[in-house]
Amino acid sequence: MADKQLVLQETHKNLMALLTSKQEAMPKDFNQTRFLQNCMTVLQDTKDIEKCQPISVARTLLKGAFLGLDFFQKECYAIPYGSSLQFQTDYKGETKMAKKYSIRPIKDIYAKVVREGDFFEDEIKEGQQIVNFKPLPFSNNPIIGAFAIVLYQDGGMEYETMSTEQIEGIRNNFSKMKNGLMWSKTPEEAYKKTVLRRLTKKIEKDFESAEQATAYEESADADFKKNEENAKRNAVPDILYKQEEVIDAECREVTEKESSPFDVKDGEK
Structure with missing residues (x-):
């Protein structure tokens, strides 16, 4: 050894x-x-x-x-x-990189999980993207999905949504460590990171x-x-x-x- x-x-x-x-x-x-x-x-x-x-x-x-x-x-x-x-x-690293390397200046970027009983809706109204989310306080109900939002300093926004089935499909078919600590011990963070990563792939970056x-x-x-x-x-x-x-x-x-x-x-x- x-x-x-x-x-x-x-x-x-x-x-x-x-x-x-x-x-x-x-x-x-x-x-x-x-x-x-x-x-x-x-x-x-x-x-x-x-x-x-x-x-x-x-x-x-x-x-x-x-x-x-x-x-x-x-x-x-x-x-x-x-x-x-x-x-x-990590989730923190993903948000840091997005803010640091995005060509379009970012005001805020974050991801949330949606649990059973939470209110979530997304729609496009008069050409504008709208996301409404009202979670139950301190809920430990099963997670049914996750979403991520980026708000730009110019007032624009983009978002991404994924169901639990979609996230688990990525985990089981493509994750490098599908049974690693992040997935097994902190699944909420794994879900947030997965949907956030999908969103940040859309953000044009200047490395x-x-x-x-x-x-x-x-x-x-x-x-x-x-x-x-x-x-x-x-x-x-x-x-x-x-x-x-x-x-x-x-x-x-x-x-x-x-x-x-x-x-x-x-x-x-």
């Missing part, structure tokens, strides 16, 4: 090298030092992290950096799956780099191209990752003088 501190140490070095080599692809307000510290803090408490390959961990964390999302603030997650990690955004756009596409819980994935990876080089020997070279460029909070002293296990 791999030693957890050794995995963290190697991950720290790999991530530092990748962040340095990809500085131009980061958001303009990206704080590399804070991001690195927050990542390592989260990894300390990540179950089974010692089973993962350090370079795989670093690559997964890099996606959060490209999007300007913070793992420590739970805007996104790195979830162990075998010897690698699955990168997923600052190709790496950001690629990371955004890969951040969804649902994978609608499962059957094409292997063929695509064999045919097209992944823009996020360099060849193994190049990455190894970048990692070696991290100077020995840069101290790491996860250095393991000789003789320690």
Whole structure:
């Protein structure tokens, strides 16, 4: 079994090298030092992290950096799956990205679940979209659907609705982790994130780099191209990752003088 501190140490070095080599692809307000510290803090408490390959961990964390999302603030997650990690955004991360990268300035964006007994209607009246929602207070009734709304600063709005059957269909057929913690422990958040993601796909975005756009596409819980994935990876080089020997070279460029909070002293296990 791999030693957890050794995995963290190697991950720290790999991530530092990748962040340095990809500085131009980061958001303009990206704080590399804070991001690195927050990542390592989260990894300390990540179950089974010692089973993962350090370079795989670093690559997964890099996606959060490209999007300007913070793992420590739970805007996104790195979830162990075998010897690698699955990168997923949280509901908070989805709203943050929509506001940050939308070409049309957003005033507010949110999602809600609809339970049995709640009042919900949507209609188009005289060419205007209208959504009315009045939930029962503190209701724990079964969820029958969810909706998401984006309000633009120019007064416009867009919305998306999905029934429970539609959401569960996406979960069962396309979710990368259909039995993961989000679906099994916090289904309300999973429902909101699913309908919100469908809405945000409609929002025209202006990413600052190709790496950001690629990371955004890969951040969804649902994978609608499962059957094409292997063929695509064999045919097209992944823009996020360099060849193994190049990455190894970048990692070696991290100077020995840069101290790491996860250095393991000789003789320690």
